[in-house]
Amino acid sequence: MKRVFILVLDSFGIGYSQDAMKFNDVGSNTFGHIAEFCYLSKANKNRSGVLKIPNLLSLGLGNLYYKIHNIMPDGMNYIHYVISSYAFASEISTAKDTSSGHWEIAGVPVLFQWDYFKKKCNSFPDKLLKIIMKELKLSGYLGNCHASGTDILDNFGEMHIRTNNPIFYTSSDSVFQVACHEKFFGLNELYKLCLGIRKILDDLNFNITRVIARPFIGEKKFSFIRTGHRKDFSKPPHEKTVLQKLIDEKNGKVIALGKISDIFANVGITKNIHSVGLRNLINDTVIQIKQAVDNTIVFVNFVDFDSIWGHRRDVAGYAKGLEFFDKKLPNILHALNENDILIITADHGCDPTWSGTDHTREYTPILLYHQHTKNVFLGHRKTFSDIAQTIANYFDLSSMSYGVSML
Known part of the structure; x- marks a missing residue:
């Protein structure tokens, strides 16, 4: 039985990317700055001084940060025996928005320019x-x-x-x-x-x-x-995503949780689960993992990291959200079967310490958990679409136009 579970920690960037200067985002670092905030806030009675995410670290998140920055996040130690492979990815889409990030994850990067309403006042024509x-x-x-x-x-x-x-x-x-x-x-x-x-x-x-x-x-x-x-x-994706390929080529199922169905205009989705809030989304994810049949993708977006904490520049709230997700992560891991693939990633950054309220152009983490692969550093992935190509390879689907398989 083959099943894939994609968990998007919406906005959880891991350091500004090589093209960040085009977006005025050089210096942004969602993960690093949250960890730094926690470490520097150790005098605060509500914090221990360290961002507590042991399960994400066991999947290689801290080691990945070290590979990129040659330093561990504040208060964290390098782990010599991680339980998953890990990589970081660049976005090749022209923008740093939600749709572009998710479509690229699904194998369809946005290489054209979106239209924008740019004026501060009288924004619409x-x-x-x-x-x-x-x-x-x-x-x-x-x-x-x-x-x-x-x-x-x-x-x-x-x-x-x-x-x-x-x-x-x-x-x-x-x-x-x-x-x-x-x-x-x-x-x-x-x-x-x-x-x-x-x-x-x-x-x-x-x-x-x-x-x-x-x-x-x-x-x-x-x-x-x-x-x-x-x-x-x-708007619907302009090309066929790996989600649609699974449906067309394997008569597969694609279960969408959170705002995933809306992001893809319900194209390439067989079932939408309306779920709101981090706790509910995690609980519903576990339920869908237990119920998923052969040839199924479960695709989840944890929007609170972006909409409630990232855009509102709430560093403490973002940290607590990460710690809550990490605490519940074993429930997800224990629900997996032997052949399942779990991918934890992000669609862009939204550094809560950054100026303004916009997304930030950052590398995103890829934590790839699969019991039948050697747990190694998978390097710098040149596009988020490596995720889609990996999934296509796993399900024996036709190749995507973009991306290189990590398996």
Whole structure:
């Protein structure tokens, strides 16, 4: 029986990559700076002074960091007998966004340029907004700017409730985000609105990766909270991913957890498990591992590392999240069968100590756990697509256009 489990620690970079200067990210290091923060915070009663991730270290994470930086992360020791192979990968996609990272992991790097809404104020073209207003029968809108997900609610949440006008905003990524109140605007109405905007963008040839529905609750400024009912309306991958190949060539199953299905526009997915929050995602991952049949990929995105801790520059929260994941990691390992492959990786960086709120261009770790392979350092992988090529080789699928197998 052959099964693969891909766990994406969303934004868990391991040091700035060779092309980081193009993104103003030279010096970023998500893992290293979190470890440094913990070590320097040893006077804090809430911390021991060391980032406690023994299970990830046993898989080779610390040794991998040493191979890249010639120094161990603060407070950690080199482990001579690890239980998995490990590597680090460069991204060849032109951007450092979620869709590009995940598609490249699945064997389809984004070598073209996405479109972006670049202005800080009046971010969206007037022509586009007029068409959205007319075709979707809106009386008005709020926002129309670059903003963080929390600031936009504080600035426009109360006015949204009074007017029922949706809040439009964007970021440094190729996204059109729509925030609406679950109670006063309605969740289904928000989804319908976003689907309509997706269609308009496509009809007008705007090459925007995602229209993101951002529902929230609360009634007063500083009390608004985004809910777990976020939904991404994405462009589909431009080529066949390893996920689709497994379905087409082996009649296989691809189980998506978290926002994976949205990222791939539900293309190459046979079952979507809606799960929100780190604890729930870990528990549901274990359940799906136990239930998975032959020729199955289970693909999980742990979004909290990015959306809650990375973008909000919450170093302590990111550290606690890593420690919680590490504590639960044995439950995942113990659920695996003898022939299974477990891959733990990331889609980009989001250094919580870095300036701004954007992703960071970093190398990503690849921890490859398979009981029938020798546990070695697999070197520098020139593209995230080495993961897809490895999976294609394991399942005896036709080769991907990009990547080199690690097995």
